[in-house]
Amino acid sequence: MTGMARLTCRVNGEEVRAEVPVRRNLLDFLRNDLGLTGSHAGCEHGVCGACTILVDGVTVRGCLMLAVQAEGAEVVTVEGLAESGRSAALAAAFTARNALQCGFCTPGMIASALEYIDGGGGPDRAAIRAHLSGNYCRCTGYQAVVDAVCDVIGGAAK
């Protein structure tokens, strides 16, 4: 049996106190312990990007961080981004462009795209493609995702 540890952090603005196995990764904790199933496990080795979340404002792979490492941290998942309205413009653009098909990569894609936009990224298709290169999508061909990000940046500039 593995050891347990106390964990206190904030998830989507709410304080969370839990006792978790020290080997449990943050993604499993969010999904299985908190029922926040929007973040997805695609590879569990930090490559596919489907579990991308924000920890203290920075995108991280939920599968590459242990839950106990989130002690004292502010964690935001796709559910939190939607609830607060932070992802609303991107969500509207993704819908208008059909920038998702199965939707499994989408929560991570939203987090990465938001990081690009909030970081002042411009409507430069190559730069957007480079920024999103940590997020696998097997359905769309990526073009509509790039279009959607450009739409949000263009809309914000007007």
Add this chain to the structure above:
Amino acid sequence: MTGPATIFDRPNRYIGTAEPRADAARLLQGRGRFVDDIQLPRMVHAAFLRSPHAHARIVSLDVAAARAMPGVAAVWTGAEMAAHVTPWVGVLTHLAGLRSPPQPALAVDVVRWQGEPVAMVVAATRAEAEDAVERIEADYDPLPAAVRMEEALSPDAPVIHPEFGSNLAWERRVETGDMAAAMAQPGVTVVERTFRFGRHTGVTLEPRATVMDYDPAEDRLTMHYSGQAPHMMQVVLSRHLGLPEENIRVISNDVGGSFGIKIHTYGDEIAVGAAARLLRRPVKFVADRMESFMTDIHARDHVVTGRIGVHADGRIAGLEIDDLTGIGPFSMYPRTSAIECNQVLNLTGAPYRMEAYRARGRVVFQNKNMMCQYRAVGHPIAMAVADGLLDEAGRALGMDPVVIRQRNLIADDAYPTTSASGMKLDDLSHQKTLAKLVEVMGYEALRADQAAARARGVHRGIGILSMVEVTNPSPMFYGIGGAPIASQDGATVRLDAGGALHISSSVTEQGQGTNAILAQIAAGVFGVDIGRVKVTTGDTATVPYGGGTWASRGAGIGGEAMLLAAHALKEQVLEVAGVMLQAGVESLDIRAGKIVDEATGAERMGLADLARTVYYRGNELPADLKPELVATRHYRVSDMPFVFTNGAMGAYVEVDTDTGFTKVLGFWAVEDCGRVINPMLVDEQVRGGVVQGIGGALYEECLYDDQGQLLNTTMADYLVPMAAEMPDIVVAHVETPTKTSILGAKGAGEAGTGGAPGAILNAVNDALAPLGASVWQMPITPERVLRALGVVAD
């Protein structure tokens, strides 16, 4: 009365418009319902011990220590599981001669590929199940492995199933015309090449996932299924777990990509069903990524030798292919692993006229993971071989790739006709499609750019490809051969009391937008706002019986059933309205949720008024009126084995002759999928298909060593196309509706994957040709390019 023929001009026109998907919002907010999101009371988790050997005898399996591990609910060896799951055999009668031995859910006595499940642990958490798997003591006696398909038929190859005497699973030949005479004609130039297509796999971002929930009180098993064909899976579970079909419910909610990967019978998933029944509690299994690479079906793995003979004017005299394909140790159940080879024989050269066609296909067993139908089954091989040979022939004649295709494509006014392989073809538009491709890609300007680049020492190439795609399959695909796979699909449309439509269909959604197009069809044909249409798919308990979504049939078959059902309901509703309004049915129509006067559009009654009267106040209706506010219709393709589509693709690449790296500068796809129901969804599906095709052409390969060990089992080692490598892809359409249905829609989902590899191959060889080099192996890796250039030697 408005008949089906006029549905495309109606005021509530949704067919042909870029409607956004209603289910996008849920997925964008993290509110998807994927199988791994399901948490049920008392649910336990499965993990599997898998064979580390490609071929070995199981000497002993000691599971005592595993059973004693914390959290463990049960452990089964393959032999123990065999008492609860009957084995299956992946053959179909219409593939005459195909053989495959009974396959158990978990290996018994012998393991035949690395990754084959050997024992199963069920525990409170997946982590505890994996801990216990580590404690199983397994002792194997390794056997010689038949790994390379080229050697699988040699007399000294290890025979994987001794009762068969060889590793040959199936062989088929096709012969049309007199090949020897055609090739021997004066002035015929003959070109021969050998093409190699590596193994790759679907890499669905959501891995295979199953939750099995057994209710002993009703002897009922519910499978939460990440897949494409719920009714097929119901039969498979029934047959092999020994439960009545009606006691099995299969539910597919959100599916995180499938591409054909999740439509097959996997022993680990069936064992999960048995475990749920034996433990009388829900059991979840979600493959991890290593398990996905080792056990999700692989695709392709062909060596094809092809010969083409062309006259001096470019016309094809003869085309001959010999396809060898390796399928792993068993033919996959229930679709078999011979369909891809069958498709290669059926489809090679199908866009072109020729005097003679000859093909041989051989399907062989080997000690690798199983190979089966993945997106664009057989098409990438068939198209790359025919169009690769055609380009070589063109080079030999000094003829432009566009011109040699124009000389050979079946004329747009020649339909109906039959391909050299015997396929019935109708409603195709090869010439128009190629002309449009030349226009949208700016072919002449690209040739000029290529020449300018060449002058700078930069090697660019243009690849052109013309193709057919098998879509809307009839019963001739699987049903005729005895597979429990419906070729017809059903749709139900119900008018609810509030005036909204509830629709359901037996085709399924894996992200293509199936639910969205079904709503578009129902709303448009019946006459309501699309926001008032709610869709249910993917539940054997509630939807009509049908085949699901595969072989690009969702829109063409499921869509037609929905059109027929919506039209039938409209007639039923108008009949009721006619009585209530004392008006002739022909004088009424349904528009925007209202019964209106057909001629003036004036509102006569709201749909909700009508429905509420029927449902709540039937006393107001004449006694002899029997209102039916629900209609169900089914549809199957009956006049063709398949409804073929066609397309033309163009690729522009740059090959770095120092590094061997190929960069895709541009890609163009012109597709004729008949009537386009939602151009936005179709375009992005074509793009996604092209990107998967580029993956197979340039990056993706399951690499085995000569012991049958898979070398790349992580996403870091197995390359798929990422955003940065992919170009923007231009998609254009020619619309030639199929006459087999009112809707006129053909499939569109697989064309990109089927055509892009050949277009890329042709582009790379166009870039390399002036250097005296060529590549005939996919993926076209930098190493293979450098070998072709002689920069790297063996």
